[in-house]
Every structure is written in structure tokens, then in C-alpha cells.
Amino acid sequence: AQSVTQLDSQVPVFEEAPVELRCNYSSSVSVYLFWYVQYPNQGLQLLLKYLSGSTLVKGINGFEAEFNKSQTSFHLRKPSVHISDTAEYFCAVSGYNFNKFYFGSGTKLNVKP
């Protein structure tokens, strides 16, 4: 079975500052990794995913994440955040069959002016 840990429940940051949202996973098998964003009262939207290839993955809205197998991490980064990035972010893993996904508990990013 897999599990996901998002180490920070809330991250406050000022506009135009860089941000990193941390995600660690545990699994006895190889996994696929995902980041999702959720705006208030909406469903989740896929930001980016790592399936194979380059460990640095670029997604929408200027976000990127790096897969580190030795650290079992998949941290999400953005060099300069905007007010509109205020939302909750979820890290997730799945096995290669995509049958089951395991989500972290979420990190609320609060961008301040």
C-alpha cells in the first residue's frame, strides 16, 4: 500500500515570493505522482504529474515539481507566487495500474499582498 504525507497544513507567503510545498510518500512499489489544486467549493484540478522520464516536471500556472526517488519526495515549487495561487494543494500517488489513488491531507497556500 502507498501513503502520502504533506508536512505543512498551511503555508503563508507574500506575493512574488518563492514557495515550496512538501510531499513525501511511502510505497513498496514504483508509483506515479501527482499534484492537484483545489479552489474554494470546487473540484480538484490536475497541476502536474510524474509518470516517467525527467524527474523535473513542469505543470500549469508556473508550478513545477521534482521527483526524488532516494528521498521519496515530490515537492512542488513556484519561483514567484500570485494572489490567485491562494488555494489548497494536494499531493497524490498511484500504482502503475491507476486503480487506486492515495491523497495527502492537503496544504493551504495563503498568498498575502
Added chain:
Amino acid sequence: SQTIHQWPATLVQPVGSPLSLECTVEGTSNPNLYWYRQAAGRGLQLLFYSVGIGQISSEVPQNLSASRPQDRQFILSSKKLLLSDSGFYLCAWSPGGHTFGSGTRLTVV
């Protein structure tokens, strides 16, 4: 293109009443389908997933059930709602990463 429809958007139901939430997917065939619940201030809890018609896997024993009567239709039901069933219910389809519906906010009163 693939789209996912989930309704209703909001629902207020009394304790003990039945529940039926519907999710349909368009533009794909034989998708994996999922129901999640998101309680206030908490992450996503996988309730059910389905890899085909009539195939339902339950992740958490509780007051809810799911059915997949057609390839692209996934229904979440309850015979008698509890207060603890309140939450934000999300349907999703796969593979390749989830695409989520817009969610149903259920309040049991």
C-alpha cells in the same frame, strides 16, 4: 474531449433520509470511476472505486453504497443519512491521473 458531470451542486437532507448522487462521464469508454469525500478541514477520503460495470470496491465500511449501472455512470447512495455523512463529495475518473467533477456539498441536518 472528456467531461465529467456531477449533480446536484448542493444538497440539504434531513437525518434518516435517502441519498442519491450521480456522476456521468462523456468522451471516454471503460473509465475507472471514483467517489471521494472531503470533510471540513480534512483531506480526501476514497469511498469507492470501480474498474467496470457492476464492479465496485469499497474502501471504508460505512453508511454509503455505490453502483455502476452503465459504463460511464457512477451513483453514490444511502438508505438513511447520518449527521456524519455531511461533507463535500467528489466524483473522478481515470486513467492517467484523476479528472474531478465539480463536487456536491451535502449537509445533513
